[in-house]
Amino acid sequence: MKKRTKSFWTTLLTAMTTIALISGCSGGNGNAGNTANQAVNESGNNASANEAVQEETKLDNPNITILYHTSKEQYEETKAGNPDAYDVLWETVPEFEAKFGGKVNVIAVPWGDQKSTLISMVNAGDQVDVAQANDQNFPVYPLKNIVQPIDQYIDLSDEMWNKAVTNAFSFGGKPYAVGSTSTPIVIFYNKTMFDDNGVKTPSEYYAEGNWTWDTFREVAMELTQDTDSDGQVDQYGFGWWDAGYALMVGSNGRTLLSYNPDGTITTNYDSENVKEAMQFTQDALLKDKFIDSSKEGDYFNAEFKNGKLAMSAEYGFGGYNVFKSDYEIDFVPVPTGPKGEKDAGPGGLGGWSIPVVSKNPQGGAELIKMMSRNELNKSMENNVKLYGQEKVDMMNYLGSKILFAPIGVEQYWDANAAVLTGIKEGTPVGTFAATAKGIMEEGIKITLTQ
Structure with missing residues (x-):
């Protein structure tokens, strides 16, 4: 999808909000500290x-x-x-x-x-x-x-x-x-790369009210390229911790845990919202292949700064440090999922x-x-x-629109690992979602009774 217009406004951005220009922090489903x-x-x-x-x-x-x-x-x-x-x-x-x-x-x-x-x-x-x-x-x-x-x-x-x-x-x-x-966690993108390739930017889609999983996927795939013609992809459309799975869960209107007014805790691994996020992430890695499935974590920060990654994510304004480079950088909210609310997402x-x-x-x-x-x-x-x-x-x-649930429940990381393993290995979503649900329900019992 080609650009119809070229906007020339820029900004820098990333991971946590750096008031004092302290480095942002990245990582899995962790949250920024309270400073x-x-x-x-x-x-x-x-x-x-x-x-x-x-x-x-x-x-x-x-x-x-x-x-x-x-x-x-x-x-x-x-x-x-x-x-x-x-x-x-x-x-x-x-x-x-x-x-x-x-x-x-x-x-x-x-x-x-x-x-x-x-x-x-x-x-x-x-x-x-x-x-x-x-x-x-x-x-x-x-x-x-x-x-x-x-x-x-x-x-x-x-x-x-x-x-x-x-x-x-x-x-x-x-x-x-x-x-x-x-x-809030937001999506940062290399505006220079979008402009050089004549690809419509996330900000332009957002301004139209059309920044969704579909348009995110389209631009990510378009910017996944073999730039040196050696037969190997060396530029990817997106990359972040855990393939951005947590971003998709939040942007599709759910958290993994719900804390109910009666004091009970329930897990949402079997909800359609979460299973759609699992499927989208798995497709991004294994079918659409706009994420480098062999890499993880901070590797993507370096690739973004090196001009080899079109989009990543970070907490708040911290991206101005984490992704600081010679490229123009801008940010948009996490794209809205089919069951999500516009602009609502993780943080x-x-x-x-x-x-x-x-x-x-x-x-x-x-x-x-x-x-x-x-x-x-x-x-x-x-x-x-x-x-x-x-x-x-x-x-x-x-x-003000962050979807957030504390994760201090026993076996949370075990359940999360089951999901991430299933996503990366191509296991049917229903199978590993059920496995994660069972693990998490056991963890909830332990947490409520210990």
Whole structure:
């Protein structure tokens, strides 16, 4: 399909949102971390945190303890190498202590050890007033009574709060975390390659309201080529982690897990939405062959930068770093699937919770509000400066439509591996979907009863 018009507007883009120009992160079905370096506001109302009415608050106890993934020494080291780096906690601590006159005790624990550490501290009765909420420690935290409903300490009607975060970290009808930002995953494309080949761009299709799996597939196949005429394909239309399977699930209107108001958990591996995403991904690899099936992961980043990959994906504005090259780069939402909602798709969400062992939940709530306000303001300020208001508005809009479900369920990765193996080996979709469903249902039983 050839271009009918040539647009010459450009931008750069990729993986997570980099406020402070910290590298974006890629990877499987993982989500971006909860720092202002990776986030944009996605409350859906475009309200600045500065617009919120600030009431003067006084704390009887201004001393709090927070479990966090980065130590002060680690942040100072990062800051020394990158003066633009911004960590919302460490930038907020001095402000909080100056305002309330207390002390913020930070217990720094690596990201992967957050869940086990908090569980151990709660079981021992150790004080923790604030903890991070992410995709892999939920629903375990509410199930094990590690964190408490947060709406008793924080007004969720405040426009600062991202409703997608609150919804994602609700369990049994109760909200357990809040956050002000989120990071949608978007499709980045090499505009130079599209123009040089006379191929209509994803942005042009999107402007027409016709950016779908079908048009994505067509341009991907058209740009999969043997550019040096040696009989071997050396340029591909698309590539990302897990062949982009998670992107197709989200863009077809589903998440792999559903957390129901009655506290039950169900899996969607057997839904038509998910099976269509499986089939589309399998066809992309084995039938249409616009993805290099022999490669995975970060390889695609390098190929994009080398001008050998037409499209990839990343979290938010992080692509401006990850795919930085001599080529013009632009971005669009993930293409809409046959059962999906326009512009809705996968992304990264994170938030803040108050553990049940908190001895100062009011103080914890004030720190959460201060960090969230700072994160929102910093992300909006820096992103507008770096990418322009139009791009920020688009990213905010997409973030308000993120489909997200925590994956902290036993055997999730086993079920996911069964799917990815089936996709790559050409196994009938119904067969490996049933296998994954069985594995996941067993994992749900374990998670709910352990």
